[in-house]
Amino acid sequence: MNAEVKTYEGLLDAKGMRFAIVCARFNEFFVSHLLGGAVDCLLRHGAAKKDIETAWVPGSFEIPLVAKRFATCGKFDAVIALGVVIQGSTAHASYVNAEVSKGLAQVSVESGIPVIYGVVTTENIDQAIERSGCKAGNRGSSAAETAIEMASLLRQLP
Ligand code: DLZ
Numbered sequence: 001m002n003a004e005v006k007t008y009e010g011l012l013d014a015k016g017m018r019f020a021i022v023c024a025r026f027n028e029f030f031v032s033h034l035l036g037g038a039v040d041c042l043l044r045h046g047a048a049k050k051d052i053e054t055a056w057v058p059g060s061f062e063i064p065l066v067a068k069r070f071a072t073c074g075k076f077d078a079v080i081a082l083g084v085v086i087q088g089s090t091a092h093a094s095y096v097n098a099e100v101s102k103g104l105a106q107v108s109v110e111s112g113i114p115v116i117y118g119v120v121t122t123e124n125i126d127q128a129i130e131r132s133g134c135k136a137g138n139r140g141s142s143a144a145e146t147a148i149e150m151a152s153l154l155r156q157l158p
Contacts, residue, residue, distance in 0.1 A: 010153030015046035017077040017151050019053075019144075020070035024083035024119075026059040030132040034082040034118060034140030037133045041144035060085050060119055061096050064103025071111035077151035079107075080143050083119040084128050097121050114150035118143030 019042055023031050035054065042052055053076075055066050060083035070079045081104055087093045100119055108115035120139050122128045131139050 008153055008156050010149035010151070010156070012045050012145065012148050013152060014042055014148045016051075017047055017148065018051040018075060019047060019078055019080060019147060019151075020067075020076045021052065021054045021080045021082060022063050022066045022070065023054060023056050024058070024060040024063055025056050027084035027086060027128065030084040030120070030128045030134070031082055033132040033134055034084070034120065034138065034143075037138030037140035038080055038082060038118065038144040041141040042148070045145075045148050047148075059083070059096070060100050063100055063119070064107055067104060067115050068107045068111070071107050071113040071115055076113065077155070078114040078116060078147035080116045080118050080140075080147050082140055082143065084132060085119060085121045086125060086128055087121070087123045093121070112154075114147055114154065116143045116147045116150070 021038055023035050057063055057066050063081045063083055067079050067081050070076055085093045085096050104115045104117050118140055120131045
């Protein structure tokens with residue numbers, strides 16, 4: 001980083017920030033673990049419980065609509081989307097993934113609020129176990145960390 005130019009960088013300090021989390025009920029066992037990781041991360045970085053709200057939708061396909069409502073209501077610094085899409089024998093998962101990633105990017109850019117993609121896409125249940133914190137890393141937690149950093153960055157930008 002060049003110390004001579006003005007540089008903006010988000011901090012990992014969630015104190016006073018408000019977060020909305022949208023969770024897909026499909027593959028709920030894994031998504032609950034992602035949610036636990038996300039909330040834990042937000043609290044550890046200084047967010048207050050009263051400043052975290054969640055909504056459950058039937059499946060990942062439905063996440064963008066609710067993320068949009070949260071992002072545009074003026075109440076939250078960031079929105080975190082959590083879901084688990086497991087590739088099956090049909091192309092269904094690919095369609096769901098494409099719509100969710102496109103939808104969330106659009107909501108984020110249009111609303112000006114960070115909307116963080118915490119949807120885990122896996123080829124099988126073993127990968128879902130690994131990535132949802134049942135074994136090691138928790139993608140919900142890393143999505144929450146990204147949300148804090150982006151919310152902090154946006155608070156600083158002109
Ligand atoms: C239908 C479906 C399938 C086959 N797989 C998943 C999945 O792995 N993860 C997920 O979050 N949702 C899945 N869904 C449900 C869709 O996201 C959506 O809820 C339905 O198609 C109804 O619009």
